[in-house]
Amino acid sequence: xxxxxxxxxxxxxxxxxxxxxxxSPGELVAIIGPNGAGKTTLLSILAGIARADEGxxxxxxxxxxxxxxxxxxxxxxxxxxxxxxxxxxxxxEDPRGSVEEMLELTGLRERRGEIVARLSGGNQQRxxxxxxxxxxxxxxxxxxxxxxxxxxxxxRLWEFVSGLAGGGTTVIFSTHDIQEAERYGGRVLVLADxxxxxxxxxxxxxxxxxxxxxxxxxxxxxxxxxxxxxxxxH
Amino acid sequence: MRGxxxxxxxxxxxxxxxxxxxxxxxxxPILIAxxxxxxxxxxxxxxxxxxxxxxxxxxxxxxxxxxxPKANVKERICRRVECVFVDDRAEAREKVESGDVLAALxxxxxxxxxxxxxxxxxxxxxxVEVLVNEENAVKAELxxxxxxxxxxxxxxxIARRIGSEGGRYLGLIVNGGEFNVLxxxxxxxxxxxxxxxxxxVTPALPKSLRPALEEVASFAAQARDNLDVAxxxxxxxxxxxxxxxxxxxxxSPPLEIFAIAVAATLTLAFVVVLLVAGSLAxxxxxxxxxxxxxGLVSSGxxxxxxxxxxxxxxxxxxxxxxxxxxxxxxxxxxxxELWLLAILASAAALGTAGAALGAAARxxxxxxxxxxxxxxxxxxxxxxxxxxxxPALFDAIRYLTALFPFKPALEAITxxxxxAGPGIGGPLAHLAALCAAxxxxxxxxxxxxVTV
Numbered sequence: 001x002x003x004x005x006x007x008x009x010x011x012x013x014x015x016x017x018x019x020x021x022x023x024s025p026g027e028l029v030a031i032i033g034p035n036g037a038g039k040t041t042l043l044s045i046l047a048g049i050a051r052a053d054e055g056x057x058x059x060x061x062x063x064x065x066x067x068x069x070x071x072x073x074x075x076x077x078x079x080x081x082x083x084x085x086x087x088x089x090x091x092x093e094d095p096r097g098s099v100e101e102m103l104e105l106t107g108l109r110e111r112r113g114e115i116v117a118r119l120s121g122g123n124q125q126r127x128x129x130x131x132x133x134x135x136x137x138x139x140x141x142x143x144x145x146x147x148x149x150x151x152x153x154x155x156r157l158w159e160f161v162s163g164l165a166g167g168g169t170t171v172i173f174s175t176h177d178i179q180e181a182e183r184y185g186g187r188v189l190v191l192a193d194x195x196x197x198x199x200x201x202x203x204x205x206x207x208x209x210x211x212x213x214x215x216x217x218x219x220x221x222x223x224x225x226x227x228x229x230x231x232x233x234h
Numbered sequence: 235m236r237g238x239x240x241x242x243x244x245x246x247x248x249x250x251x252x253x254x255x256x257x258x259x260x261x262x263p264i265l266i267a268x269x270x271x272x273x274x275x276x277x278x279x280x281x282x283x284x285x286x287x288x289x290x291x292x293x294x295x296x297x298x299x300x301x302x303p304k305a306n307v308k309e310r311i312c313r314r315v316e317c318v319f320v321d322d323r324a325e326a327r328e329k330v331e332s333g334d335v336l337a338a339l340x341x342x343x344x345x346x347x348x349x350x351x352x353x354x355x356x357x358x359x360x361x362v363e364v365l366v367n368e369e370n371a372v373k374a375e376l377x378x379x380x381x382x383x384x385x386x387x388x389x390x391x392i393a394r395r396i397g398s399e400g401g402r403y404l405g406l407i408v409n410g411g412e413f414n415v416l417x418x419x420x421x422x423x424x425x426x427x428x429x430x431x432x433x434x435v436t437p438a439l440p441k442s443l444r445p446a447l448e449e450v451a452s453f454a455a456q457a458r459d460n461l462d463v464a465x466x467x468x469x470x471x472x473x474x475x476x477x478x479x480x481x482x483x484x485x486s487p488p489l490e491i492f493a494i495a496v497a498a499t500l501t502l503a504f505v506v507v508l509l510v511a512g513s514l515a516x517x518x519x520x521x522x523x524x525x526x527x528x529g530l531v532s533s534g535x536x537x538x539x540x541x542x543x544x545x546x547x548x549x550x551x552x553x554x555x556x557x558x559x560x561x562x563x564x565x566x567x568x569x570x571e572l573w574l575l576a577i578l579a580s581a582a583a584l585g586t587a588g589a590a591l592g593a594a595a596r597x598x599x600x601x602x603x604x605x606x607x608x609x610x611x612x613x614x615x616x617x618x619x620x621x622x623x624x625p626a627l628f629d630a631i632r633y634l635t636a637l638f639p640f641k642p643a644l645e646a647i648t649x650x651x652x653x654a655g656p657g658i659g660g661p662l663a664h665l666a667a668l669c670a671a672x673x674x675x676x677x678x679x680x681x682x683x684v685t686v
Contacts (some may be wrong), residue, residue: 066528072521076251088240089530212647
């Protein structure tokens with residue numbers, strides 16, 4: 001997946017200012033930045049939900065899976081009914097087979113008959129992601145997938161997502177948690193006020209932070225990152 | 235269409251999964267509809283009025299020393315209200331104060347004597363007593379109207395009886411007959427017989443006396459003729475103005491048919507508008523909207539699915555309601571196809587209006603409130619008849635209600651139920667136009683949520 005010079009305006013405000021980046025198959029890309037940086041806007045454009053005012057987005061052959069920040073599920077339906085509905089809407093040839101596959105993948109086979117509203121936030125998010133995977137997408141876009149999850153649920157989530165990337169799915173996720181991005185993102189794209197400040201590996205980001213904000217180099221990474229953003233005028 | 239089918243199934247599953255919500259959605263409008271239907275079809279119940287008659291049983295109104303037969307005032311009053319007979323004033327007061335009766339009507343013991351004094355040189359003022367408990371303005375107004383009406387009825391009954399007796403005496407004067415004075419029967423000759431006698435004796439009189447006698451005979455004839463006219467005049471005096479009602483327009487259906495149509499349309503409107511608006515808003519509240527419109531189903535398909543859901547549920551609920559009503563009121567089953575046509579067209583127009591409301595707001599609660607705030611006043615405004623408000627206000631109401639599908643839906647359902655009523659074509663065309671307009675509005679309103 002490749003984005004080139006993407007610009008998005010909301011009235012007078014520029015939410016994205018010529019952002020470019022690319023992601024290879026099986027890569028886990030983290031988009032980080034403070035609130036209002038343009039993370040969700042960029043993901044929405046990559047997902048085809050929003051249109052870019054300028055620039056181009058090239059998607060690979062096959063579907064782009066989209067997992068919104070808040071679980072897009074019918075809370076009064078069961079786990080299985082949700083998966084079956086979206087499998088049918090996706091036009092899967094064997095919707096019930098796809099449901100079984102996703103139940104296996106999410107580890108929720110035993111809870112297939114439970115109403116979604118009764119599941120924990122972590123399990124709801126797993127179904128949310130599973131629905132995004134029903135179309136067997138080449139690229140999976142996750143908008144702040146770990147928001148509201150406890151540490152144990154987060155760990156399970158990232159284990160699940162890492163497994164997908166290991167299977168060849170390109171995973172692009174947004175987060176404002178710098179440590180999460182560093183730990184799980186093979187590549188990190190830093191956005192601030194709609195501007196792309198950094199695109200590279202987590203190690204390269206750590207190095208960039210140390211060199212541009214030396215006064216905070218011996219502090220924790222999050223504090224150093226904030227100092228880095230400050231040095232870059234954000 | 236593939237997606238629409240699965241979404242429809244999903245919405246029905248959600249509805250089945252929320253029995254309380256589904257029951258409320260159906261029960262509440264039916265309750266309102268039945269209450270409105272009853273309120274419209276039934277006149278007000280007879281008010282309960284305590285009645286105390288202190289007039290001695292053998293007292294009669296008399297005219298010129300002659301007692302009139304009973305005017306049956308009590309029976310006449312008790313035909314118009316539910317009379318609660320009480321034994322004394324204390325009981326009457328207690329029943330009024332407790333709210334058991336709307337008012338108490340007391341005929342004092344001297345009432346007839348005072349009526350009788352009206353034809354004497356020292357007339358009194360006949361009065362009845364009314365005890366009321368005006369605990370609120372509406373009740374006070376109701377009591378005033380009822381008591382005024384009752385007294386008018388009583389006065390009318392007495393006036394008719396006096397008029398009738400006066401007419402009888404006039405008849406005696408004109409035609410002659412027997413008249414009872416102090417138990418003695420007196421034979422009255424009458425003007426008619428007097429004139430005949432005078433005419434018979436005139437030829438036998440000397441010519442010089444004849445003109446004077448002829449003059450008397452002529453007077454008797456004229457008096458007879460004029461008094462003949464006076465009798466109907468006396469009769470009319472009790473009720474000088476009669477009503478001649480001529481229907482010049484607006485073929486109204488029988489009241490029970492209209493009430494059923496109102497109840498059915500109210501039910502249909504609430505079920506369809508709330509369901510369509512709510513289920514559309516639910517797609518956004520569940521965050522599924524962006525996922526669905528990312529190629530799984532078009533926004534037009536989504537709107538169509540919601541309208542179909544409203545039509546399906548609205549049709550079932552309204553038909554069930556009509557079936558229930560048919561137990562109490564005979565309905566024209568031969569027009570069943572027209573019922574279906576009217577309900578389907580109404581549900582489609584109400585559904586698109588609901589979709590427009592649902593597309594305009596983000597949350598189910600806000601949408602439900604909006605749907606209620608729009609549907610309820612429009613429904614009641616649609617029932618305001620011409621002449622009940624000023625012409626300018628009625629015109630404003632007419633234009634406003636024409637913009638919402640309730641009134642044409644009511645007209646279509648009334649036309650479908652009433653064989654003798656106006657045609658269904660006009661309301662169906664109106665509904666079709668509104669359907670197209672609201673579908674366009676809904677699509678426009680939804681567009682802002684589809685792609686940013």
